[in-house]
Amino acid sequence: MLVKLTDCIDINEVYEYLYSDEAGAVNTFLGTVRNHSKGKTVIKLEFEAYEPMALKELNLIAERAKQQWPIYKVAIIHVVGSKQPGEAVVITGVSSAHREASFEACRFLIDELKKTVPIWKKEYYEDSSVWVNAHP
Amino acid sequence: MLVKLTDCIDINEVYEYLYSDEAGAVNTFLGTVRNHSKGKTVIKLEFEAYEPMALKELNLIAERAKQQWPIYKVAIIHVVGSKQPGEAVVITGVSSAHREASFEACRFLIDELKKTVPIWKKEYYEDSSVWVNAHP
Amino acid sequence: MRVLRLVIFLTLVLSVMEILLFGITRDITGQQRLNVPADQNIVTVKGLKQWLVEQYPAIGKLSSLAVAVNNTYAEDEDNLTPESEIALIPPVSGG
Amino acid sequence: MRVLRLVIFLTLVLSVMEILLFGITRDITGQQRLNVPADQNIVTVKGLKQWLVEQYPAIGKLSSLAVAVNNTYAEDEDNLTPESEIALIPPVSGG
Numbered sequence: 001m002l003v004k005l006t007d008c009i010d011i012n013e014v015y016e017y018l019y020s021d022e023a024g025a026v027n028t029f030l031g032t033v034r035n036h037s038k039g040k041t042v043i044k045l046e047f048e049a050y051e052p053m054a055l056k057e058l059n060l061i062a063e064r065a066k067q068q069w070p071i072y073k074v075a076i077i078h079v080v081g082s083k084q085p086g087e088a089v090v091i092t093g094v095s096s097a098h099r100e101a102s103f104e105a106c107r108f109l110i111d112e113l114k115k116t117v118p119i120w121k122k123e124y125y126e127d128s129s130v131w132v133n134a135h136p
Numbered sequence: 137m138l139v140k141l142t143d144c145i146d147i148n149e150v151y152e153y154l155y156s157d158e159a160g161a162v163n164t165f166l167g168t169v170r171n172h173s174k175g176k177t178v179i180k181l182e183f184e185a186y187e188p189m190a191l192k193e194l195n196l197i198a199e200r201a202k203q204q205w206p207i208y209k210v211a212i213i214h215v216v217g218s219k220q221p222g223e224a225v226v227i228t229g230v231s232s233a234h235r236e237a238s239f240e241a242c243r244f245l246i247d248e249l250k251k252t253v254p255i256w257k258k259e260y261y262e263d264s265s266v267w268v269n270a271h272p
Numbered sequence: 273m274r275v276l277r278l279v280i281f282l283t284l285v286l287s288v289m290e291i292l293l294f295g296i297t298r299d300i301t302g303q304q305r306l307n308v309p310a311d312q313n314i315v316t317v318k319g320l321k322q323w324l325v326e327q328y329p330a331i332g333k334l335s336s337l338a339v340a341v342n343n344t345y346a347e348d349e350d351n352l353t354p355e356s357e358i359a360l361i362p363p364v365s366g367g
Numbered sequence: 368m369r370v371l372r373l374v375i376f377l378t379l380v381l382s383v384m385e386i387l388l389f390g391i392t393r394d395i396t397g398q399q400r401l402n403v404p405a406d407q408n409i410v411t412v413k414g415l416k417q418w419l420v421e422q423y424p425a426i427g428k429l430s431s432l433a434v435a436v437n438n439t440y441a442e443d444e445d446n447l448t449p450e451s452e453i454a455l456i457p458p459v460s461g462g
Binding site for chain 1: 387389390391394428429430435438439440454456457458459460461462
């Protein structure tokens with residue numbers, strides 16, 4: 001499993017890790033900073049993580065995916081720090097023999113990451129900022 | 137839309153194409169040659185395409201995805217010729233504002249490609265070869 | 273008499289249908305394209321499929337068999353004309 | 368009498384709970400970590416949450432509030448000890 005927090009995501013590193021002569025299928029999800037959110041122009045995002053717990057949760061999610069689907073390799077990488085529109089924020093990736101498992105497990109990784117991993121993002125607009133999801 | 141047949145897939149070209157400041161989500165599916173199939177060791181695959189019709193069908197599938205989901209960009213690239221275990225065979229990719237559409241549309245692209253696009257593969261084992269799917 | 277012969281000859285030559293072959297149907301026939309003689313009087317997709325299976329019984333054993341006319345999948349009742357680009361599509365296996 | 372004072376002093380110092388803060392709870396409190404005085408007699412996750420909301424009503428307005436003990440999500444009835452690493456987890460928004 002390739003699980004880490006980083007300043008900058010390297011997509012090629014992820015593919016090199018996931019590639020396998022046994023696997024016929026590689027699904028990846030890449031999340032990037034959008035330049036708009038709820039009608040406002042986004043200038044940048046700031047990501048903050050409770051790092052030891054975030055790594056523990058990311059590893060748990062990867063382990064659960066391996067228990068639930070017949071998959072070979074799992075990658076989850078999330079950034080911390082400041083990111084501008086277009087920049088990569090998160091990548092999840094799975095290799096497996098057949099495509100169904102790769103799609104389902106990759107989707108599971110990103111869905112669970114968004115639910116449980118202690119990482120927070122603050123969106124900066126032209127005239128204000130907000131911690132995403134903080135309020136109902 | 138980035139739709140083509142090629143000798144060799146360049147993953148970075150696909151990401152560069154799909155990236156957009158408006159899109160927050162990029163899902164890609166990469167199919168590679170497995171070193172085993174139905175218990176036999178695979179030496180290589182040979183891909184043959186009815187090229188003008190294959191391109192037409194690939195474009196149709198991409199158009200249908202754009203009609204069905206709110207997506208920004210669509211890429212479908214398939215190889216022709218000889219490929220060895222571990223090598224890339226096909227890539228489908230979608231960028232969208234939110235992840236659900238990117239996963240669903242990307243899955244649709246590869247599922248439909250496998251059903252309708254006139255491309256054929258012959259699997260070569262150590263002592264025999266077979267046109268995949270040709271017989272019940 | 274000579275004129276009549278010429279007309280018959282031209283009609284036959286012009287109305288020969290050429291069928292493009294791919295994948296396993298190349299192996300079965302040993303050819304990349306197949307000429308359907310005009311005297312077979314084949315005018316529909318269904319007629320073409322029946323004629324092919326008679327000529328090459330191995331084609332009848334495939335999981336499926338489709339015909340494309342001008343790069344589009346055709347239905348059994350669709351008409352064929354020698355001017356169309358006609359291709360035989362054995363079971364696809366891309367991806 | 369001096370020994371008794373020392374014991375009370377040490378008990379208080381040693382039993383001060385430190386709470387790690389992140390995201391919006393840093394903005395609300397203006398701090399990165401919060402000390403819970405021992406005389407508050409807080410022994411459960413639920414007790415800690417109640418105390419926090421009393422001190423900082425804005426924390427009560429968040430979409431959710433979780434507590435992690437030693438890097439694991441804790442339940443309301445779980446006990447807290449000063450030796451644990453305790454963190455407040457406001458609504459996460461990674462990805």
